Each structure stands twice: as structure tokens, then as C-alpha cells.
Amino acid sequence: MVTETKTGLDKDTIEIIKATVPVLEEHGAEITKVFYQRMFENHPELKNIFNQTNQRKGDQSKALADTVYAAAYHIDQLETIIPTVKQISHKHKSLNIKPEHYPIVGKYLLLAMKEVLGDAANADVLDAWERAYGVIASVFIEIEKNMYKEMTDTVGGWTDFRNFKVTKKVKESDVITSFYLEPADNNPFPAFQPGQYITVKAEIEGEPHVHLRQYSLSCAPDEGYYRISVKREDAINHLPAGIVSNYLHENLDTGSILPITAPSGDFVLDQTDNRPLVLMSGGVGLTPMISMLESVVKQQPERKVFFVHAAQSSNVHAMRDAVKEISEKHSQVSSYVIYDRPSNEDKLMKNHDKEGYIDEQWIKSVIPTNDASFYFCGPAPFMRAMYRVLKGFGVDDNDINYEFFGPASSITAG
Numbered sequence: 001m002v003t004e005t006k007t008g009l010d011k012d013t014i015e016i017i018k019a020t021v022p023v024l025e026e027h028g029a030e031i032t033k034v035f036y037q038r039m040f041e042n043h044p045e046l047k048n049i050f051n052q053t054n055q056r057k058g059d060q061s062k063a064l065a066d067t068v069y070a071a072a073y074h075i076d077q078l079e080t081i082i083p084t085v086k087q088i089s090h091k092h093k094s095l096n097i098k099p100e101h102y103p104i105v106g107k108y109l110l111l112a113m114k115e116v117l118g119d120a121a122n123a124d125v126l127d128a129w130e131r132a133y134g135v136i137a138s139v140f141i142e143i144e145k146n147m148y149k150e151m152t153d154t155v156g157g158w159t160d161f162r163n164f165k166v167t168k169k170v171k172e173s174d175v176i177t178s179f180y181l182e183p184a185d186n187n188p189f190p191a192f193q194p195g196q197y198i199t200v201k202a203e204i205e206g207e208p209h210v211h212l213r214q215y216s217l218s219c220a221p222d223e224g225y226y227r228i229s230v231k232r233e234d235a236i237n238h239l240p241a242g243i244v245s246n247y248l249h250e251n252l253d254t255g256s257i258l259p260i261t262a263p264s265g266d267f268v269l270d271q272t273d274n275r276p277l278v279l280m281s282g283g284v285g286l287t288p289m290i291s292m293l294e295s296v297v298k299q300q301p302e303r304k305v306f307f308v309h310a311a312q313s314s315n316v317h318a319m320r321d322a323v324k325e326i327s328e329k330h331s332q333v334s335s336y337v338i339y340d341r342p343s344n345e346d347k348l349m350k351n352h353d354k355e356g357y358i359d360e361q362w363i364k365s366v367i368p369t370n371d372a373s374f375y376f377c378g379p380a381p382f383m384r385a386m387y388r389v390l391k392g393f394g395v396d397d398n399d400i401n402y403e404f405f406g407p408a409s410s411i412t413a414g
Contacts, residue, residue, distance in 0.1 A: 008135055009075070016128035017075045024072055027116055028065035035064070035112035043104060048210040049095055068109075071136050078139060087266055089143045093151075094199040094214055094264035096160055097144065102137040109133065151262050156188035161201050161259035166252055167225060172318035176284060177249055178218065178229040184257055191221035192263035194295040195288045195375070195403070198226065201259040202244045213244040216377075216405075217263060218287040218319075220294035226260075229318060231284035267403035269295060273373050276304040280358065280386055282378025283311060285405070289377060290319055297330045306367055307335040310358055310382065313343045314351045336366055357385070360392040370394045375401045 009017075024031070040047055067088065074080040110129060114121045151157040168180035183189050195216070202211045219227040232249045233242025252258060269277075269292040277296060279289040286309050293307055307327065311317040317337070327335040339352040346352055354362055370393050376386045383402055390400055 009131060013128045013131050014076050016125055017072050017132050020125060020129070021069065021072050023117065023120065024065070024069045028069050029062055031109075031112045031116045032062075032064040032068070034115055035109050038111055038115075039104065039108040042108070044209075046101075046104070047208075049097070049101075049212060071132075075132055078136070082139075085139055086143060089140055089147060090264040090266055091214070092140065092144055093147045094197065094261050095212055096261065099141045099145075102141060106130070106133045106137060147264075151190075154190045156190045158189075158262055161261060162189075163257050164226065164260050166254055166256045166258060169252065169254055172229055174315045175234075176229055176231050176316070176318035178227055178318075179248065179252060179258070181226040181228070181258060181260065182224070189226075190262065192217055192226075193265075193268035194221065194291040195268040196263040196265040196291075197288075198228065198263055199261040200228070200244070200248070202247050204243065204247050207243070211244045211247075214405075216265075216287040216291065218290045220291060220298060226263075229284070229287045229290070265403070267375075267377075267401065269375070270373065271296070271299055274300065274303055276306065276367075276369060276372035278306045278308065278367055278372050278374045280308045280374065280376035280378075281310070282376075282382035282386075283316070284318070285376070285378030285382065286318065287377075288403070289375065290323070292375060293323070293326060293333070297326060297333065301330070301332065303332060305330075305333045306372075307333060308338070308358065308363075308366075309336070310338040310340070310378070312341045313339050314346050315343065320351075334366075358389060360389045363389055363393055367393075370396075371399075373399050373401070377403055377405070380404060 036050070040050075067084070070081050070084065071078070110126055110133070113129065114126060117125075148159050152159055163184040164181040165184045166179050167182050168178075170178040170180075172178050197214045197216045199212050199214050202213065204211060215228040215230055217226055218229040219225070230245050230248050233245045235241040267288065277292075279292055281289040289307070289309070293305065296303055296305055307323060309317070309323070314320065317339075320337070323335050327333040336354070337352040338354045338356070338358055339346055340356055342352055342355055347355075370390075372395075374390055374395055376383065376390075378386075383404060387400065387402070
């Protein structure tokens with residue numbers, strides 16, 4: 001007699017899926033690479049949704065491989081990966097992923113498994129994965145359905161893209177520019193949670209498809225506008241210049257129209273916590289930290305805040321004066337600046353508190369306790385370094401909050 005688990009899958013199916021875990025661990029990246037190739041060959045319109053830069057770099061393939069591996073490993077306890085599903089679903093909501101996209105993904109994922117694994121992906125394996133994918137997809141679809149409903153039920157909320165107008169453009173550093181956005185239709189729009197992001201749609205002349213990019217909101221909610229602070233990505237080494245960031249810097253001016261999605265994301269400030277708050281950022285990773293900083297001084301004026309930012313030098317240090325002004329105005333805030341390549345002027349003017357990098361010894365010297373709530377964001381190497389620093393400081397995992405820009409990655413890798 002065949003019995004089913006609470007996932008709706010019979011035990012034979014679950015055993016087959018779990019038996020494929022070692023294979024996925026070994027060949028997952030190759031499977032997902034082939035998956036994207038075949039899917040885009042047959043559905044080129046999906047290039048309007050998926051970030052092609054991440055495709056070229058391989059980041060998206062690795063992120064999908066990790067997700068498939070986790071789903072297979074936990075197929076009999078899918079509730080274990082619900083936090084990861086919700087995080088991905090926020091990104092899906094921001095990209096307007098719909099239920100009709102899931103059968104397409106399932107079809108080409110199975111075809112990629114067959115192409116890469118050959119005879120190892122026999123009929124029983126593919127049948128089991130087809131059933132398992134249906135269950136996994138249904139979890140995503142249900143969570144995303146609720147997210148879309150929650151947004152449309154919010155005053156001023158919307159789904160898909162909505163035109164916003166650039167009301168102000170401010171150069172924050174040599175490489176970062178802020179864009180202040182308000183609805184082009186002048187109708188209400190919702191607040192957001194500090195740390196969330198929006199997706200912008202760039203339709204660039206000469207480009208074969210639409211480009212979507214996600215940018216953190218860099219202001220406090222309820223300001224009467226959204227603000228994104230965008231780093232211009234220049235060509236470096238083997239990587240080309242950022243298509244969308246350069247487009248925004250060069251082509252968007254006051255009065256320009258920019259289609260965006262409603263705010264999304266679960267990397268948000270917990271304002272029910274009254275313990276000390278430590279906000280740590282590297283480079284453009286300061287954008288969600290600025291939103292959290294501006295929010296906490298308004299909403300929690302008694303809460304102690306430590307704002308720690310690392311950059312190469314003052315030339316690329318955005319919003320330095322704004323943070324300085326906040327820390328001078330609000331005694332609850334202590335701010336620190338670390339430059340790893342300070343200019344001669346930086347050294348002369350003493351624009352920074354430390355030269356080099358944030359390390360465990362220095363953190364212990366400026367943060368009086370590890371019983372605090374820690375948030376950090378920045379380039380992947382910075383993120384992994386901060387995680388090691390905080391673990392060395394004895395910070396509990398429940399108090400460590402972070403978000404990678406772009407596809408999810410491992411905080412302990414490298």
C-alpha cells in the first residue's frame with residue numbers, strides 16, 4: 001500500500017528525491033546552467049524578467065541550484081525551508097512572477113536534469129521530480145498569492161509596474177546618486193518597512209529586452225517619497241559596465257518617469273526590539289542601513305544605535321554628511337567610518353576613524369555588548385567577513401541579520 005506524507009507525496013517518491021541529493025550536490029550548477037539556456041532558447045520573453053548580468057556571472061544558476069538542493073534535502077519537511085521560500089517569494093513578487101511561469105520552469109528543469117544526468121535520470125526519477133516540483137511550486141504560488149493580496153489590500157498598493165516621477169536627483173559621491181521618486185498619477189502610495197527594496201524597469205534604446213533591477217529604499221518610510229541610491233557600476237576586469245546603473249545615472253533627470261514595483265523584502269528592521277542596534281555596511285550596502293537609521297531615530301528615540309560604514313575613501317563614501325548630521329543631532333547614535341584606501345586629504349582631515357578593515361578586535365573596542373541586534377549589508381566578501389567578526393564576538397545567530405544584493409549566497413562560503 002502506498003502511503004502519502006503531509007506534503008502529498010508518497011514515500012516512494014520521497015525516497016527517490018532524497019536519493020538524488022548527492023547527484024544534485026555534484027551536478028546541480030550544471031543542471032541549472034543548462035536549464036536557463038534551454039528555457040531562454042524557447043522562451044526568450046523571459047529574458048525581460050531574469051537579470052542577464054547575473055546569468056552571465058553564473059550567480060543565478062548557483063542560487064537556483066542551492067534552492068533545488070535544499071528542496072530535495074528537505075522534501076519530507078518542506079516547512080524547514082519556508083523562511084528561504086518567503087525570501088525568494090519577496091523577490092518573485094517584486095519581479096511580478098505569476099503562477100503561469102511555474103509550469104515553464106518545471107518543464108525545462110526536468111529536461112535539464114535528463115540532459116545532464118543522462119541514464120541516471122530515468123523515468124522513475126523524472127516522474128518523482130515532476131510530482132515533487134508540483135508540490136514545491138504550489139508552496140511558492142500560495143505564499144506569493146498572499147503577498148500580492150496583502151499589497152493590493154494596502155491603501156495605495158499596486159501590483160505589476162507603476163510609473164513614478166523623479167522629483168529630485170542628488171549626487172552622493174563619485175559613484176552613487178540618489179533618485180527621489182513620487183507617483184506620476186499623484187495618487188496615494190504605501191509606506192514600506194526599513195530595509196525593503198523596489199524593482200525598477202529600464203527600457204533602454206538599443207537593448208533587445210527590458211532590464212529589471214532591485215534597489216534598496218534608502219530613506220525612512222512616510223517621507224512622502226521613495227528614494228533609491230544607485231551605485232554606477234563601471235567596467236572592471238572581465239566584467240562589463242552595469243547597463244541599468246549607467247542608464248539611471250546618465251539618462252534619468254528630474255521629471256523623468258521610472259516604472260517601479262511596490263516595496264518588497266524581508267530584510268527589515270525589527271522595531272519591537274529595544275536593545276542596542278548595530279548597523280554595519282560596506283560600499284553601497286549602506287542604502288538599507290540609512291533607511292533603518294533614519295527610521296529608528298524617529299520611531300525609537302531612546303534606542304542606542306551604532307552606525308559603522310566601510311568604504312575605500314571619502315570620494316566614494318555616500319551620505320557621509322547626512323549620517324554625521326544625524327549622529328550630531330541625536331545623542332543615541334554613534335557613527336564610525338573605516339577607509340581601506342584613504343586619500344591624503346582623508347588622512348589630513350581625519351575623515352575616518354580607522355584605516356583598513358573592520359575586524360573583531362576593533363568591533364569589541366567600539367561596541368560595548370554583543371547582546372544587541374546586528375544588521376549588515378555590502379559586497380559578498382564584506383558580508384562573509386562581518387559574519388566571521390560577529391561570530392568571533394560571540395553574537396547569537398538570532399541577532400545576526402543580513403541580505404545579499406542579487407541572488408542569495410552562502411554567508412560562510414569563501
